[in-house]
Amino acid sequence: MKIKYQIDFIYAISFILAACSIIYEFLLAQTISFLVANMVVWYSLTIGFYLLAMGIGALCCNKLYGHKQSWLSLFEVEVLLSMVGGISVMVVHFAHMLFGYMWFWDIGGSVAIFFLLYFLMVIGVGFLSGLELPLLIRIGKEVSVNKKITNRILAADYFGSLIGSVLFPLVGLPYFELLTISFVVATLNLLIAVFMLLVFVKNERKLSMRLGGASIFLAILIFALIYIQDIQQYLLKKYYYYFRSTESAGAIFAPVNDLSNIERFSSPYQKIDIVRFPTLKNSLAPYIINAYSTKYQEDPNYPHRYGLYLNGDFQVQAEFDEVYHEYFAHIPIILNGSIPQKVLVLGAGDGLLIKELVKYTEIKSITLVELDQKVIDLVRTHPVLHYMSKGSLEDPRVNITIADAYPYIRESQEKFDAIYMDFPDPNDYNLAKLYSREFYYFIKKHLNENGYAVFDAEEINLFTQRSKENTLKMDPQNSWMTNYHTLKAAGFGTIIPYVSILETDNARALKIVSRKILEKFVTGPKQGQGFIMVKKEPGNPVFEYRDLKIKLHVLNEQRFKLALSLPYPYPERLDTEKINSIMRPTFPSRTNSFWIKLPY
Amino acid sequence: MKQWSILYALKFILAFCSIVYELVLAQALSAFLENTVLRYSVTIGLYIFSMGLGALISEGRMLKHPVIVLLRIEILLTLIGGGAIILLHSVDLLHLSRLIFSVLAHILIILIGILTGFELPLLMELRNREKENSENLMLAFDYAGAFTGTIIFAFIFYPKVGLIPTAFIVGFMNAVAGLLLFTQRQKVLETMQKSYYVSLSLQALLLIMIVICLFHVDRINNYFLILYMN
Numbered sequence: 001m002k003i004k005y006q007i008d009f010i011y012a013i014s015f016i017l018a019a020c021s022i023i024y025e026f027l028l029a030q031t032i033s034f035l036v037a038n039m040v041v042w043y044s045l046t047i048g049f050y051l052l053a054m055g056i057g058a059l060c061c062n063k064l065y066g067h068k069q070s071w072l073s074l075f076e077v078e079v080l081l082s083m084v085g086g087i088s089v090m091v092v093h094f095a096h097m098l099f100g101y102m103w104f105w106d107i108g109g110s111v112a113i114f115f116l117l118y119f120l121m122v123i124g125v126g127f128l129s130g131l132e133l134p135l136l137i138r139i140g141k142e143v144s145v146n147k148k149i150t151n152r153i154l155a156a157d158y159f160g161s162l163i164g165s166v167l168f169p170l171v172g173l174p175y176f177e178l179l180t181i182s183f184v185v186a187t188l189n190l191l192i193a194v195f196m197l198l199v200f201v202k203n204e205r206k207l208s209m210r211l212g213g214a215s216i217f218l219a220i221l222i223f224a225l226i227y228i229q230d231i232q233q234y235l236l237k238k239y240y241y242y243f244r245s246t247e248s249a250g251a252i253f254a255p256v257n258d259l260s261n262i263e264r265f266s267s268p269y270q271k272i273d274i275v276r277f278p279t280l281k282n283s284l285a286p287y288i289i290n291a292y293s294t295k296y297q298e299d300p301n302y303p304h305r306y307g308l309y310l311n312g313d314f315q316v317q318a319e320f321d322e323v324y325h326e327y328f329a330h331i332p333i334i335l336n337g338s339i340p341q342k343v344l345v346l347g348a349g350d351g352l353l354i355k356e357l358v359k360y361t362e363i364k365s366i367t368l369v370e371l372d373q374k375v376i377d378l379v380r381t382h383p384v385l386h387y388m389s390k391g392s393l394e395d396p397r398v399n400i401t402i403a404d405a406y407p408y409i410r411e412s413q414e415k416f417d418a419i420y421m422d423f424p425d426p427n428d429y430n431l432a433k434l435y436s437r438e439f440y441y442f443i444k445k446h447l448n449e450n451g452y453a454v455f456d457a458e459e460i461n462l463f464t465q466r467s468k469e470n471t472l473k474m475d476p477q478n479s480w481m482t483n484y485h486t487l488k489a490a491g492f493g494t495i496i497p498y499v500s501i502l503e504t505d506n507a508r509a510l511k512i513v514s515r516k517i518l519e520k521f522v523t524g525p526k527q528g529q530g531f532i533m534v535k536k537e538p539g540n541p542v543f544e545y546r547d548l549k550i551k552l553h554v555l556n557e558q559r560f561k562l563a564l565s566l567p568y569p570y571p572e573r574l575d576t577e578k579i580n581s582i583m584r585p586t587f588p589s590r591t592n593s594f595w596i597k598l599p600y
Numbered sequence: 601m602k603q604w605s606i607l608y609a610l611k612f613i614l615a616f617c618s619i620v621y622e623l624v625l626a627q628a629l630s631a632f633l634e635n636t637v638l639r640y641s642v643t644i645g646l647y648i649f650s651m652g653l654g655a656l657i658s659e660g661r662m663l664k665h666p667v668i669v670l671l672r673i674e675i676l677l678t679l680i681g682g683g684a685i686i687l688l689h690s691v692d693l694l695h696l697s698r699l700i701f702s703v704l705a706h707i708l709i710i711l712i713g714i715l716t717g718f719e720l721p722l723l724m725e726l727r728n729r730e731k732e733n734s735e736n737l738m739l740a741f742d743y744a745g746a747f748t749g750t751i752i753f754a755f756i757f758y759p760k761v762g763l764i765p766t767a768f769i770v771g772f773m774n775a776v777a778g779l780l781l782f783t784q785r786q787k788v789l790e791t792m793q794k795s796y797y798v799s800l801s802l803q804a805l806l807l808i809m810i811v812i813c814l815f816h817v818d819r820i821n822n823y824f825l826i827l828y829m830n
Contacts, residue, residue: 022645022648026641039640040627040640040754040758041754041755043640044623044750044751044753044754045750045751045754047644047750048746048747048748048749048750048751048754049747051743051744051746051747051750052743052744052747054743055739055740055741055742055743055744055747056740058736058739058740058743059736059737059740061736062736130743133739134735134736134739137735150735151655151656151658151721152656154652154655154720154721155652155653155655155656156652157652158648158649158651158652158653158655158717159649159652161645161648161649161652162645162646162648162649162652163645164645165641165642165644165645165646165648166641166642166645168641169638169640169641169642170638268638404634406634407633407634407698429627429630429758429759430630433630433631438825438828438829441829442829581762581825582631583631583762583763583764583821583825584758584759584760584761584762584763585758585759586759
């Protein structure tokens with residue numbers, strides 16, 4: 001083949017292979033972001049270890065392939081790379097299944113094994129990718145003495161990385177599953193390897209053997225692509241029904257065929273999963289639910305067993321969504337002593353919080369600002385979600401804006417009597433922005449006189465320790481202090497935390513199960529969700545229960561008092577170290593970055 | 601290692617600095633605008649692409665005077681990389697359209713990327729004059745420096761120190777690395793000696809400026825915070 005065409009092919013191959021390599025990297029980072037959260041940390045770590053492994057690969061290149069023909073060496077590297085890169089997403093999921101089993105049975109090292117397998121994949125793909133560039137440069141030098149070739153190959157490599165990194169989030173992520181992308185890219189990789197073998201490798205004896213090996217793997221990839229839906233469902237079910245994997249060691253990787261498929265909806269921002277959990281025979285759960293809530297007694301058609309998850313994070317379970325939302329919506333109204341007229345709701349596109357707010361005739365307008373159009377669409381069209389929302393999004397008082405809450409709050413001029421914030425937990429540096437001093441400061445500017453804001457605060461419910469006097473004490477992981485100092489720095493005069501606790505002394509429930517079980521699964525601070533209500537003005541909130549004259553399923557006077565009964569400290573001095581800022585985040589805590597997700 | 605060269609340490613530090621500059625900008629974009637996976641991937645991709653552009657442009661004339669060119673690049677990088685977040689903060693306060701802000705931030709990302717792109721070929725050229733065919737080792741140190749940068753940024757710089765102090769600290773490291781080119785005076789042609797010493801002095805000046813900024817970093821932080829929340 002003419003030298004000039006060879007050189008052009010070398011540039012083209014450098015370009016495409018670089019694109020493939022960086023996509024493998026992003027695939028891994030995105031996969032683990034789903035399973036561990038904190039995208040910023042995991043993208044950084046993944047890219048970091050990837051680069052390190054590439055460096056080691058570049059160093060080892062001469063030792064491994066110094067005496068071998070260049071094109072043949074590249075062929076071998078690419079075959080290996082397509083194999084490792086192709087299975088990488090699956091391996092991380094398998095590692096997660098292993099983790100679920102080990103964690104459930106308290107087998108030591110579960111976390112270590114998961115991360116070990118993950119980084120093995122990252123380093124494997126990185127190492128092999130690191131071999132590419134030196135080999136391509138060597139090929140370039142063999143083909144032509146022109147000194148510029150090295151630089152041009154470098155440039156093609158870099159350009160390929162750019163295209164790969166733009167294609168992945170623009171074209172890949174919103175429309176395809178990570179699994180699909182991994183197989184497609186591996187196939188492309190393998191095809192290029194075979195092309196190189198056929199066109200550029202001369203005088204090689206074992207050509208047909210090598211070709212055969214590559215073809216077998218190619219066939220496997222194509223087979224996998226044909227059955228991609230089934231494999232995807234297999235992975236989803238293994239995640240959401242992980243209790244099945246814990247039944248025995250043999251069940252860890254066994255497919256779950258008898259339970260319902262997971263309904264998955266993709267948006268540019270997140271993966272929305274609706275799970276229909278199996279109805280457990282002889283389960284006492286319905287009886288316990290009825291002991292605490294009137295929801296199913298008044299509406300027997302209300303959905304059962306359905307769970308809503310965003311990016312694998314639990315959002316709502318049909319059986320007890322009213323516990324969360326009634327405490328969230330109504331307790332601040334009681335504490336504030338008056339019902340707001342103009343309300344802003346940020347997040348909460350599922351319509352369940354708004355379902356509570358539209359019960360008040362006094363509320364004249366509700367502005368909903370939701371980031372993801374897909375969530376709104378789903379609530380309108382999905383029968384289960386629509387039923388649960390009770391059509392609240394269609395109430396004439398509700399006007400919906402699709403926007404990111406942070407810039408919306410910064411740019412809006414409107415003021416409100418109440419602001420509700422229902423965001424995902426700050427498990428990510430980017431989400432931590434919505435819990436920052438700067439964001440809260442802007443929220444404060446949008447409050448009318450005597451207005452309040454309230455948001456759900458993860459992990460302020462951690463009170464499992466006991467002090468010397470046997471009263472409850474905050475756990476060290478309790479995020480109350482971080483929240484408190486951040487809110488204080490934002491300038492709020494009144495800060496009231498509360499948790500959606502249910503009482504243990506429920507006569508009806510105690511007839512069915514023991515007090516111990518109730519404490520472990522139903523009642524107590526740890527089972528509840530924390531909220532923090534804030535007001536500009538320091539003042540006297542009304543700590544007495546008031547009948548709000550609306551239909552409630554769970555909230556009553558006893559539970560209202562319980563919610564406010566936890567001993568939170570209120571230090572006088574501001575601790576600037578703890579303030580969460582967009583310039584310097586204190587969310588998430590370091591342990592959260594390595595917290596492996598399980599759906600429940 | 602058969603033969604150690606200060607050039608390897610230099611590449612490590614410079615790769616560290618460059619990737620931290622880029623990560624600071626990516627986070628600043630997230631902080632001031634919306635954040636998506638697109639933002640993060642595009643920043644990294646743009647960075648790598650600009651490095652490619654730099655690699656391309658650096659062929660030819662620049663390879664004749666690697667030390668002088670490197671010195672000038674490090675002066676520019678110290679200035680642009682160290683000052684980028686301050687610049688973006690100030691632009692944000694002007695309340696221009698989001699598009700203008702975004703374009704400016706991306707220009708900074710590309711600029712830093714291009715300048716960084718010159719570094720690897722130039723340092724490879726310098727090292728090749730000492731010992732032939734050491735590209736792979738230089739590449740390795742390049743990757744290692746970038747790796748260290750990502751880890752330190754995600755776990756120490758961003759959550760413990762904050763974006764503005766990080767920019768200053770890394771600018772400081774960049775300036776020190778630039779001054780390390782003092783060790784390469786044998787490779788500078790007689791005709792370029794004057795440029796060489798002038799550039800070194802400029803770099804030293806920048807170093808002093810950054811040290812002053814570091815001493816007043818709390819005041820600078822508070823100043824921008826108050827302006828931001830106006």
